[in-house]
Amino acid sequence: MDIVVGALSGMVDALPGKLGELLEQEYALLSGVRGDVVFLQAELGSMRAAIHHCVSLDHPDNQTTGWIGRVREVAYDIEDWIDLFAVRVDGGAQSATGFRAWIRRGWNKLAALPDRHTIANELQGLKERVVEISEQRKRYSLGAMVVTTAQPPLDPRLSALFVDRDSLVGFDEKVEDVSKLVMDAGSRTELKIVSIVGMAGSGKTTLAKAVYQRLQAQDNFQCSAFVSIGPKQDMVSKTVKNMLSNFGDQPRGGEDINQLITRVREILANKRYLIVVDDLWSSEQWGTIRCCFPENDLNSRIITTTRNDALLTDSYSCSSKVVHRISLLSDTDAKKLFLKKVFISGNSCPQHLEDVLTQIMRKCGGLPLAVVTIAGKLAQKQSRDEWEKLGLNLLCSSHSDRSDGLKQILNLSFNDLQPHLRTCLLYLSIFPENSEVDTERLVRRWIAEGFIAEGRSISAEATALGYLNELIGRNLVQPLDLNHEGVPRRCRVHPVIHDFIVYKSMEENFATLMDAQHVPNNDSTVRRLSLRNSSKQDQPAVRNESTDLSHARSITVFGHASAAPQLTNLKVVRGLDLEGCHGPVCLDGLCKLVLLRYLSLRGTDTSEVPPTIGDLRCLETLDVRSTKVKELPPSIVRLEKLMHLLAGSAKVPDGIANMKSLQTLSCGGTTKSSANFIEEINNHDNLRELELYSDATETPGNKKRVRFPAHGFRSVKKLCIRCPSPLGPLSPMHCQQSKCLN
Known part of the structure; x- marks a missing residue:
C-alpha cells in the first residue's frame, strides 16, 4: 500500500506553530496545561520529521502505514482541541479593551472554570495518545527499513x-x-x-x-x-x-x-x-x-x-x-479503440452491453490510457456483471492491483505535488463526478478548512487561487469559463482523475462519501462528509442516524436537504454546505456550531436565518443567495470575522459599518433606506466587491435616487448593480476596476 499523507503532512507541519500561539496566551492556560502544550509542541516536531522520512520510502511496510494512520487521527484531534480552546475559554473578550473588558474577561474566566478542567483532561488524553504513538515508532523502528522482498512494479510508461x-x-x-x-x-x-x-x-x-x-x-x-x-x-x-x-x-x-x-x-x-x-x-x-x-x-x-x-x-x-x-480522443475514436482492444472483431458490441459501454466511455472521458486499461480488464469478457464491476469501479477499490498502470501513472502526478496541493486536490473528491465547481465556493471552503495560510503581502484568497492555478497547470484540474483576468469562474476534474482522488481520499480517510449504494464503515472516524442523494422527490434520501459526526469538519449535501444530519451533533464542523439542496432545510442548533466558518444555503428553500446567527463569531462566509430570505436578522452585524456576506436580494440590518472584515457584500440594501446604507458602507476600507439589488417598487413619479459619493468606494474593485428595469443615471463614483449594470 502506498503511504497517503497529502493532508496529514501539511497539518502536522502547522500544528507546532498553532501550539506556540496558544502558549503566548498566558491568561488562558491552567497550571499544568502549559507543560503539556510544550510537550506536544516538541513531540509533534519529531513526528513531522518521521512523517517526511516515511513519505520518502518507496515500499513501506504495513506497520509504517498503520502508524501514519494513527498520527493522522491524533493530529486532527489536537487541531480540534486548539480551535475549541479559544471559544470555550476566551469567551470573545480578548478583542475588547478597557476596564469593562477586563471585568468581562475575569468573569468569563471564572464562568469557564468547569470547561477549563474538561479541556485539561482532554489535553492529558491527547498527550497519552501521542506518547503511545511515539513509543510504537521507536519500538518497531517504523520507517527505518525499506521492504526489499517486494519487487517494485514495472514502469507503466x-x-x-x-x-x-x-x-x-x-x-x-x-x-x-x-x-x-x-x-x-x-x-x-x-x-x-x-x-x-x-x-x-x-x-x-x-x-x-x-x-x-x-x-x-x-x-x-x-x-x-x-x-x-x-x-x-x-x-x-x-x-x-x-x-x-x-x-x-x-x-x-x-x-x-x-x-x-x-x-x-x-x-x-x-x-x-x-x-x-x-x-x-x-x-x-x-x-x-x-x-x-x-x-x-x-x-x-x-x-x-x-x-x-x-x-x-x-x-x-x-x-x-x-x-x-494534446487533445483527448473523440467519442468515436475512444469507442473504436475500446472495441478494438476488447473484441476480436473490433467493430461491434453485444446489445446487452451497449448501455454499460456508454457509461464506460463517459467514465474514460476520451483519455487513451483509461480506455486501454479498462479494455484490457474486459478483454474477451461478455458478462454484464464483470463489465459493471471492472469497467465502472476501476480505481475506487482499495484492493486494486499494484500493477495497474493507470493508477501508477496517476500516482506519479499525485506524489509530485507538495502536501498543500495534495490536500486541495483531495478536497475535490467531495463533489460528485463531472461537477462544475464554482471557483469562489471552492476557494472559500479551502480557507474555512484551514488549508490556506495568509501571507504578509498576499491574501488567503489570492494564495488559494495560486494553488488552483498550479493544479490547473499540472493538468489535474480543468478550468472553465475564464473571466477577463484569466481566472476560471468554475472548474472540474476529469472523471478518471475524480475516481483516483476518491480512491485516495478513502484510503487516507480524508472524506467520507455516502450515497444510496455506499454506507461508510462505522469503524472509521468521519472527518468530512459528502452526502449524495437524488434530487427527485420520489427517491428516498440517504439516512445517517447511526454515523458519528462529532469529529466531522465539513458537511456537504447534494440533493435532498432532508438528508442533512442534525446540527446539534456537529461539534467541530467548520463548513456546512447545502447549496442547491431541494426541500425544507432544518437549521435547529445552527448557532451552536461555534467553529463554523463557511455556511452556504444558496439555492435552497430557506426562508429565514436564525435570529441568533450573530453567535457564530468564527463565521467567515454566509451565502443565502437565491433563497426565500427577505431580511437578515440584526445580530448579523456582530460577526466581526465575516468576510463574505452574500445575501442576494435580502436586506441587511443597520450597523453594517461595524463589520470591518467585510470583503464581499451582496445585498438588497438596508431596512432603513438605500441612502443610509451607502453612507454606512462608504468608509469600509476592506470592501473589494459590492453587489446591490435595486428595489423596483418605486412608482414612476418617484424621483428618489441612490447617490454614490464621488470620494467613496476607494477599495472596491468590482461593483455590480442588479435591477429588473432600466437604471437611471448614476452619480459619480470611484471604483478601481469594473462595474456591472444589470
Whole structure:
C-alpha cells in the first residue's frame, strides 16, 4: 500500500506553530496545561520529521502505514482541541479593551472554570495518545527499513514506447500535425523546440515516439535520440548517459554530470540533431538537460513532453519555441479503440452491453490510457456483471492491483505535488463526478478548512487561487469559463482523475462519501462528509442516524436537504454546505456550531436565518443567495470575522459599518433606506466587491435616487448593480476596476 499523507503532512507541519500561539496566551492556560502544550509542541516536531522520512520510502511496510494512520487521527484531534480552546475559554473578550473588558474577561474566566478542567483532561488524553504513538515508532523502528522482498512494479510508461503504429486510433492526424509543427521553420535554420503538453495518460509519449520515428525516416538528421526522465531528480545523469548511448558513444564510467554534458555538446556541436526528451517533471531537470543542446543554426529539433504547463521551456534561450496541447480522443475514436482492444472483431458490441459501454466511455472521458486499461480488464469478457464491476469501479477499490498502470501513472502526478496541493486536490473528491465547481465556493471552503495560510503581502484568497492555478497547470484540474483576468469562474476534474482522488481520499480517510449504494464503515472516524442523494422527490434520501459526526469538519449535501444530519451533533464542523439542496432545510442548533466558518444555503428553500446567527463569531462566509430570505436578522452585524456576506436580494440590518472584515457584500440594501446604507458602507476600507439589488417598487413619479459619493468606494474593485428595469443615471463614483449594470 502506498503511504497517503497529502493532508496529514501539511497539518502536522502547522500544528507546532498553532501550539506556540496558544502558549503566548498566558491568561488562558491552567497550571499544568502549559507543560503539556510544550510537550506536544516538541513531540509533534519529531513526528513531522518521521512523517517526511516515511513519505520518502518507496515500499513501506504495513506497520509504517498503520502508524501514519494513527498520527493522522491524533493530529486532527489536537487541531480540534486548539480551535475549541479559544471559544470555550476566551469567551470573545480578548478583542475588547478597557476596564469593562477586563471585568468581562475575569468573569468569563471564572464562568469557564468547569470547561477549563474538561479541556485539561482532554489535553492529558491527547498527550497519552501521542506518547503511545511515539513509543510504537521507536519500538518497531517504523520507517527505518525499506521492504526489499517486494519487487517494485514495472514502469507503466514503457508500454507507450513500444506501441505498434497499426494499433493506434485517433493519432494519425495528431502525428501529422506535430510533425509539420516540428519541421516548419520557414527560412530560418535555428534550433526549434516543440513541447507536447497534456494530462497523465493522454498519449504524450506515444505521440512523441510516433513523430520521432516518422521524422527519423523522412528527414536527414545526423544525430538522434529518444530519452525519458521521470519524476526522480537523480535520473538526469542516467538520461544523459542514455543519450550518449543513442549516439553510439558508450559512457566511460566515473564521469560527473558536467563531463557527460560536455561530451554530448561536443558530439552535437556541428551536427543536425533530433532529440526527444520525454516526461519532464521539474524546471531543475530541464535546466540541466538543456545544457546538452548547442544552438548551431543547422535546423536541429528538440521535442519535449510534460504534464506540467509550468515547464514549457520558457527559460531556454532559443527563440523558436512552440507548445502543442494534446487533445483527448473523440467519442468515436475512444469507442473504436475500446472495441478494438476488447473484441476480436473490433467493430461491434453485444446489445446487452451497449448501455454499460456508454457509461464506460463517459467514465474514460476520451483519455487513451483509461480506455486501454479498462479494455484490457474486459478483454474477451461478455458478462454484464464483470463489465459493471471492472469497467465502472476501476480505481475506487482499495484492493486494486499494484500493477495497474493507470493508477501508477496517476500516482506519479499525485506524489509530485507538495502536501498543500495534495490536500486541495483531495478536497475535490467531495463533489460528485463531472461537477462544475464554482471557483469562489471552492476557494472559500479551502480557507474555512484551514488549508490556506495568509501571507504578509498576499491574501488567503489570492494564495488559494495560486494553488488552483498550479493544479490547473499540472493538468489535474480543468478550468472553465475564464473571466477577463484569466481566472476560471468554475472548474472540474476529469472523471478518471475524480475516481483516483476518491480512491485516495478513502484510503487516507480524508472524506467520507455516502450515497444510496455506499454506507461508510462505522469503524472509521468521519472527518468530512459528502452526502449524495437524488434530487427527485420520489427517491428516498440517504439516512445517517447511526454515523458519528462529532469529529466531522465539513458537511456537504447534494440533493435532498432532508438528508442533512442534525446540527446539534456537529461539534467541530467548520463548513456546512447545502447549496442547491431541494426541500425544507432544518437549521435547529445552527448557532451552536461555534467553529463554523463557511455556511452556504444558496439555492435552497430557506426562508429565514436564525435570529441568533450573530453567535457564530468564527463565521467567515454566509451565502443565502437565491433563497426565500427577505431580511437578515440584526445580530448579523456582530460577526466581526465575516468576510463574505452574500445575501442576494435580502436586506441587511443597520450597523453594517461595524463589520470591518467585510470583503464581499451582496445585498438588497438596508431596512432603513438605500441612502443610509451607502453612507454606512462608504468608509469600509476592506470592501473589494459590492453587489446591490435595486428595489423596483418605486412608482414612476418617484424621483428618489441612490447617490454614490464621488470620494467613496476607494477599495472596491468590482461593483455590480442588479435591477429588473432600466437604471437611471448614476452619480459619480470611484471604483478601481469594473462595474456591472444589470
